Amino acid sequence: MARQRRLFYKNNTKERDRLFGAVAPLRPGMNKRTFWWSVMRPVLGWLLLALFAVSCAEILDISMFYVTKLVVDYFSTGSPEALNFQHALFLLLILAGMGGFTSLFWRLSGFAASHALPATYQRMVQSLFAYVAGHNPGYFYDHFAGALATKIRNVADGYFDLQEGMLFSTIGILVSIGGAFIMFTAIHPYLLLVILCWMVAFAISYRVLGPGKRHYSKEVSLRGSRKTGHLVDAMSNMLTVSLFARREKEVRNFRHVLYDEFDAKRASWRYSDLMALTNTLITLTARLVLMTIVAYLWFEKQATTGDIVLVFGIAGTLSTQLRQMAQLLNRLYSALGSIDEGLETLLVPHGILDVPHALPLVITRGEVRFDHVSFAYAGRASVLKDFTLVIQPGEKVGLVGRSGAGKTTLMSLLLRFYDVTKGAILIDGQNIRDITQESLRDQVSMVPQEPLLFHRTILENIRYGKPEATKEEVESAAKKALAHDFILALPEGYDTKVGERGVKLSGGQRQRIAIARAILKNAPILVLDEATASLDSESEVAISEALHNLVEQKTVIAIAHRLSTLREMTRILVMDGGQIIEDGTHDALLAQGGLYASLWETQAGGFLQEE
Numbered sequence: 001m002a003r004q005r006r007l008f009y010k011n012n013t014k015e016r017d018r019l020f021g022a023v024a025p026l027r028p029g030m031n032k033r034t035f036w037w038s039v040m041r042p043v044l045g046w047l048l049l050a051l052f053a054v055s056c057a058e059i060l061d062i063s064m065f066y067v068t069k070l071v072v073d074y075f076s077t078g079s080p081e082a083l084n085f086q087h088a089l090f091l092l093l094i095l096a097g098m099g100g101f102t103s104l105f106w107r108l109s110g111f112a113a114s115h116a117l118p119a120t121y122q123r124m125v126q127s128l129f130a131y132v133a134g135h136n137p138g139y140f141y142d143h144f145a146g147a148l149a150t151k152i153r154n155v156a157d158g159y160f161d162l163q164e165g166m167l168f169s170t171i172g173i174l175v176s177i178g179g180a181f182i183m184f185t186a187i188h189p190y191l192l193l194v195i196l197c198w199m200v201a202f203a204i205s206y207r208v209l210g211p212g213k214r215h216y217s218k219e220v221s222l223r224g225s226r227k228t229g230h231l232v233d234a235m236s237n238m239l240t241v242s243l244f245a246r247r248e249k250e251v252r253n254f255r256h257v258l259y260d261e262f263d264a265k266r267a268s269w270r271y272s273d274l275m276a277l278t279n280t281l282i283t284l285t286a287r288l289v290l291m292t293i294v295a296y297l298w299f300e301k302q303a304t305t306g307d308i309v310l311v312f313g314i315a316g317t318l319s320t321q322l323r324q325m326a327q328l329l330n331r332l333y334s335a336l337g338s339i340d341e342g343l344e345t346l347l348v349p350h351g352i353l354d355v356p357h358a359l360p361l362v363i364t365r366g367e368v369r370f371d372h373v374s375f376a377y378a379g380r381a382s383v384l385k386d387f388t389l390v391i392q393p394g395e396k397v398g399l400v401g402r403s404g405a406g407k408t409t410l411m412s413l414l415l416r417f418y419d420v421t422k423g424a425i426l427i428d429g430q431n432i433r434d435i436t437q438e439s440l441r442d443q444v445s446m447v448p449q450e451p452l453l454f455h456r457t458i459l460e461n462i463r464y465g466k467p468e469a470t471k472e473e474v475e476s477a478a479k480k481a482l483a484h485d486f487i488l489a490l491p492e493g494y495d496t497k498v499g500e501r502g503v504k505l506s507g508g509q510r511q512r513i514a515i516a517r518a519i520l521k522n523a524p525i526l527v528l529d530e531a532t533a534s535l536d537s538e539s540e541v542a543i544s545e546a547l548h549n550l551v552e553q554k555t556v557i558a559i560a561h562r563l564s565t566l567r568e569m570t571r572i573l574v575m576d577g578g579q580i581i582e583d584g585t586h587d588a589l590l591a592q593g594g595l596y597a598s599l600w601e602t603q604a605g606g607f608l609q610e611e
């Protein structure tokens, strides 16, 4: 263990900061090149060093064939009497020295690349994450979390493949081809002609067979991600699978998905073999012709024994590298494909932007005004039409209405998760379009309808509302939200992790933690979206009272399912079909005998009937 740890750098925070740099500022619609450039800049020096080292190593590598030729010629043309031992030794030492330097340059390239490539990778993930986190919530309804995470990974993987391939394979191939051109020309132009024909044949075969290979690869990856999607969907619905005893059916269904992938994989494999076969035929022919020519030239005394060794060696290297090249090209193509596809989804413009020079929201009183607001979700019928509502500073407003009436939508608009299509929303006279989103969400607290928690400890989840809060502050907020007691009963108390999205807690427990989080945040405007709906009636009443004492000075908008919790509110609004149809105190609305009164009646202290 101790031995293993020495592999890592110690205390390298500073160095990492330098390699990572600040989060790269990404812009919507960046293409492969501009994105790469903006992310890779801090490690450009290392990348160039790696490029230099690889080039040197490859040039030395190919030059060694030439020095070998010189050595062979030296020994084969002379006799022991005519040659000088020191001279011979010198030539051999040069050869050995070149070998040494080659591997030195390889190590140098590895050292430089170990800085450049992983750092670029991390930086890409970091910058993409930062950009994607700037999308408004609506974006995340349209894209699955798993798919987004996969895309971020694909882009980074794609660039890694691309850079590694370019650095460690492409340069070698180019240098070998260039070296072969030069050296063969020096021996005889015929040889050059053969090499040229070889390259052309390779290019043609790739042009003919390459698209097929790409088609198969794409199909394999497509069916592969379909398989992953199927697996994830099934895994997250395991409860349903058990409830309906459908395990065998699921396994059977999954088999078909696997068959699909298997078919594609096998076809792709066979096609690769076909390509390899073609390549081998071309290569063998080329090598045969090269050998014949150089042997012929030797008999004609136009080539030396060293030349035979040289041609033999280079032809071998070239055929290996061309074989790799075919694989490399496929890998590069698929890398380019996944980069394009990923950036296209990830780097779409942010739906909601701060206006230039936006000012922070300043709340002095806490008045909220919806001024002739209209809104529709993209491609849907409008939810709000010419909606006007003024909530006075410090007012406690209860909002009720059947499900689908538009209550949550109204609150999402207040938090500017979406922009209104017409009209304006003003807080203390400031249009929320003109202030920074950060300051808006800093000063409006919301407990959402279905609060989700991070798979972190309870302490961290509550502290999310105020990162600098002390443990005492967290506990006091938890007490007010009636969460303290159940938290202490958990095996690790405040340090208990809550499972993915908070699944290891009951719905009511999740809500109480979300309420504690909002209490801790202590913002001047508080929005509760059916925040206590999963609690039993007793705790619900207790929390409603606790909140009521807490929010003395604040403006509160509480959406509730159970009307009994709203009796303390100073004003109750009844929403239906995107309109306020009733507005008054509990008693006044009961006396009015409208929708509220009938809801109250059917509910009789219980729940609102769903539509």
Ligand SMILES: Nc1ncnc2c1ncn2[C@@H]1O[C@H](COP(=O)(O)OP(=O)(O)O)[C@@H](O)[C@H]1O
Pocket (backbone or CB within 6 Å): 141, 377, 378, 380, 383, 401, 402, 403, 404, 405, 406, 407, 408, 409, 410
């Ligand atoms: N993200 C969304 N995309 C499209 N339509 C939505 C979205 N969220 C809600 N809706 C629709 O908007 C209407 C109002 O929904 P909502 O505001 O959630 O109602 P409430 O909170 O009063 O139950 C519903 O018809 C619902 O189907």
Ligand SMILES: [Mg+2]
Pocket (backbone or CB within 6 Å): 407, 408, 409, 449, 529
């Ligand atoms: Mg709702």
